[in-house]
Amino acid sequence: MSKLPAVLSRLDADLDASLARLSSWLEIPSISTDSAYWPDSRRAAEWLRADLESLGFKASLGETPGQPVVLAHRPKPGAPHVLFYGHYDVQPVDPLNLWDTEPFKPVVKEIAPGRKVIVARGACDDKGQVMTFVEAMRATIAETGDLPVGVTILVEGEEESGSVNLPAFVRENAEALKADIALVCDTGMWDRDTPAITASLRGMVYQEVTIKCADRDLHSGLFGGAAANPVHVLSRIIASLHDETGRITVPGFYEGVEEPSNSQKADWADLGLTEEEFLGQIGLKHSIGEKGRMLIEQIQSRPTCDVNGIWGGYTGEGTKTVIAAKASAKVSFRLVGKQDPDKIAAAFQAYVRAQLPDDISAEFIVYSASPAIAVPADSPALTKARAALTEEWGRKAVTIGSGGSVPVVGDFKRLLGMDTLLVGFGLDDDRVHSPNEKYDLSSFHKGQRSWARILQALGS
Structure with a gap:
């Protein structure tokens, strides 16, 4: 007994x-x-x-x-x-x-x-x-x-x-x-x-990318319109990381992502997590995650890509008409299922390099890669x-x-x-x-x- x-x-x-x-x-x-x-x-x-x-x-x-x-x-x-x-x-x-x-x-x-x-x-x-x-x-x-x-x-x-x-x-x-x-x-x-x-x-891949253009900062009045601007280049690449449905566009990114079972989805649906409840507490109203996915899926079982920081050029008080020589960003990917962190890291780097115009290079630092x-x-x-x-x-x-x-x-x-x-x-x-x-x-x-x-x- x-x-x-x-x-x-x-x-x-x-x-x-x-x-x-x-x-x-x-x-x-x-x-x-x-x-x-x-x-x-x-x-x-x-x-x-x-x-x-x-x-x-x-x-x-x-x-x-x-x-x-x-x-x-x-x-x-x-x-x-x-x-x-x-x-x-x-x-x-x-x-x-x-x-x-x-x-x-x-x-x-x-x-x-x-x-x-x-x-x-x-x-x-x-x-x-x-x-x-x-x-x-x-x-x-x-x-x-x-x-x-x-x-x-x-x-x-x-x-x-x-x-x-x-x-x-x-x-x-x-x-x-x-x-x-x-x-x-x-x-x-x-x-x-x-x-x-x-x-x-969820696992993690965290990288820093630096886009390099000219060999020094440039006067925008002299070189603007002709010299490549790394802030522009980096911004375009970052903007392209998600499509209009919220999916991540890096080739091969979703390899190894597994679907929750129907019973798991039913359990999550029963919890009734709403955008108003979850996002309202931080002053937001609408989720920008993958369309067709429950909010709880977006934050628990789906992989993500987020830019955690971006910088380049002059950011001090007042004005300085300069075209920066380089621009950088820190980018993190949250991984799920059987996604391979090393493959994700390499795929992101290849994705960035494939979009670089001539004369422009990219350097990367990988801070973490865990499944x-x-x-x-x-x-x-x-x-x-x-x-x-x-x-x-x-x-x-x-x-x-x-x-x-x-x-x-x-x-x-x-x-x-x-x-x-x-x-x-x-x-x-x-x-x-x-x-x-x-x-x-x-x-x-x-x-x-x-x-x-x-x-x-x-x-x-």
Whole structure:
């Protein structure tokens, strides 16, 4: 007979105690981007190490050239094994005068009738999220004496400063980090009532292109009308990157792009995301994405091309009648499915060069080229986790894609050959990285219950 009901009841009864434990961790100002707080970062790592050790984990601090990694193991021979990732470092709190309360003195307050939140730096990102998983394990062990799966914990202290030392740590500890699947709790829900699993992350190609014409800047009164203007050339090329339907015109760009299943499209349609809802919050009304695609497809499952910066010639105060010698732009492509980032990078360069008039050249810098990551739709772990979330929240859990990237997920796939489920309970209004960061008490409580259900499901 399942002991899950007893575990869930313990989580309900222990909510105040779990909140007190989270608060004690939140009080440690583990800001990784400021060396003045590095001793506090180590103290936060040690706090978690000790807590995991109290749950029967073999826990230690893995040293790196920067902040230590909390590494803990609780194996269960013969059972599936999961790797849980999170981070204990937090963002700086500036500007301090915009906080309503002290950022490292957590407070619980009611922001709407029946809606309580915990306010502190790190409440959502990511200490509160990490502790949902830890508390689920605590209650499960207390009620059953064990966990239904083997668990390895990897919680780093440099996520907010780029995770610069994590790939090397993962590579050097690959054997110790082996698992059937990775779990990450650093994402969010669809809305306050609808749980979500982020099952895909778009890849990225980021380049800088520089168009060169004359060997120096020119007087436009003398050379205008005859000498090529690189700003004009670059502008024409950039303008041609999309056709009138919003599709990207680089030859071969859509090779490897896969269509979502009909059931996935139906799930997304049921979410009812509108232009007014999504774009209205930023002062816009209309999507300029691919025609014939739902808005949610445009931002989650379709590849994109965006110019992130463009410059050339005189941009200072007043006037200077000059034709620039060169003009530059930074261009990023978000990739999906099986698009090959190296092929995309090469195709973009070929596309630019094919449009250059005589006497004009182009130079490129490739800053990044990473593929998209996706959990197979028929993954048993994804199916079980989704069912567990649906059972807890009473609303069908959705699988979504992220337009952004979570570098550690790529590291797990590239270095460990492991898929990742991103299950988080953050909300859009949690003010992550901003003053008055908060985490809904319902997210913290039902997040614990959700992980208890997921652990049970993955071990069944």
